[in-house]
Amino acid sequence: MPRFDDIVADFKFLDDWDDRYKYLIDLGRALPPYPEEFRDEAHKVRGCASQVWFRAREEAENGRKTLAFDGDSDAHIVKGLIAVLFALYAGKTPEEILAVDARAALAPLDLEGHLTPQRSNGLVSMIKRINEIAAEKR
């Protein structure tokens, strides 16, 4: 998975909106396959107009308990957004995840309204869900 900083740098390099969307779509395609047994109602992220599924795994890393996520969507652009979010939260403990200001972190990507709460693609809902999982696992 690419590092979040690299994604931000790549985005800045891409001038055209269609190149940015193509890049986002490619990020989504590069996500590892989502485990089919977790493609159910319990793992659905509510508040997204397209279908989105998340699953969190606890990983032990040098005595730190970090969270790793699997995710999928039936929409390509949304899947790309999932990949961006997973890069943002990669290798973080629940406490660290809760401390992230996602809106500020994603601002340089200039996702053109994808961050407004009423936007139906559900980026805000996905961030909320990740924070809920982090709060449960804390």
Add this chain to the structure above:
Amino acid sequence: MSLDVEALRAEFAILAREAYGKPLVYLDNAASAQKPRAVIETMTRAMETSYANVHRGLHLLSNEATGAFEEARAKVARFLNAASPDEIVFTSGGTDAMNLVAYALGAGEIGAGDEIILSLMEHHSNIVPWHLLRERKGAVLKWLDVSDDGEIDLAAYEALFTERTKLVAITHMSNVLGAPTPAKALTDIAHAHGAKILFDGCQAAVHGRVDVRAIGCDFYAITGHKLYGPTGIGALYGRKDVLEALPPFRGGGEMIDAVTTEAVTYNDPPHRFEAGTPPILEAIGLGAAVDWIEATGLDAIVAHENALRDHALEELRALNFVTLYGQAPDKAPIICFNVNGAHPHDVSTILDRSGVAIRAGHHCAQPLMKRLGATATARASFAAYNTHDEIGALIEALRKTHMMLG
């Protein structure tokens, strides 16, 4: 009479704007239509010259505002060919009209075990009020299947009736498939079984001449904002005898005859159903929208829209990566489709960046989506001001979408 589309477009200032530096191609008309200058100016002029609360004041401005408000009611009545303006209740929109009927019928006429027939292609605004009635009163909902194109089998429809059937609540035109329903036949069958019938005409009234007397229905609901009018206004047609027998929905000012500390007597229809200060300016705006449609020529609008529909369908059928939903021959220019391998939200996002505004989602018709085996679709819907060039822009944007996502 044919439509001078370029002259007509000049009446819609918003159509001159750009989206992301590209000419705006507005193809989300089934969700809401843009407003012509005549509507905007009529509402502004009313505020600047003749505004006050209606019916109550005995002063000049109130009399003028009341006159304009009631004239708007008469215009809507003529538009639907109602027998009298008294058969037109102003509502906040189509949803409000359906809720009004559901609540008022649920106050007495429809009770536990009574049956309501709905089609599988209803908008949620003509489903949820009946679910609420089911939850509140124990009414039973019975569902009429439709074909892939939105066509109705009248024998299957008639087979749903029992002696408990009290109401049919059905669309006059699907907001997904664009298919009109045979309103007169549906009404005759409902009445033969002693049931009332309500039509959701929010789409049908935009794309064809509605004649409630020829249909013979009990209720007919329309909304203003899809009819080139403002938001916050709609109308419920109710046949005189039906409205007179209907108890009030909401309580407040205007809908009363007399109020004492012990009791209240109610006003006659339509004011019985218009509690509180009504959306005065919006009603006047709806009247102006109806005037605009008649002055432009509904027949000419429909002929233009049908030509756009045929052209768009032909172009879309030629794209081997597009799946179409609903191809009834007499359908309205409401075209649902999917780009194979892409989610409609991907499609609408990329189209949006190309300046083309469409709708994507379940279109508030989840039972129909399930029936069609789709979780969501894209929808391009056309209005009087759309052009054949805009179909070219849509197709070009779809090719780009397919290239990016395919």
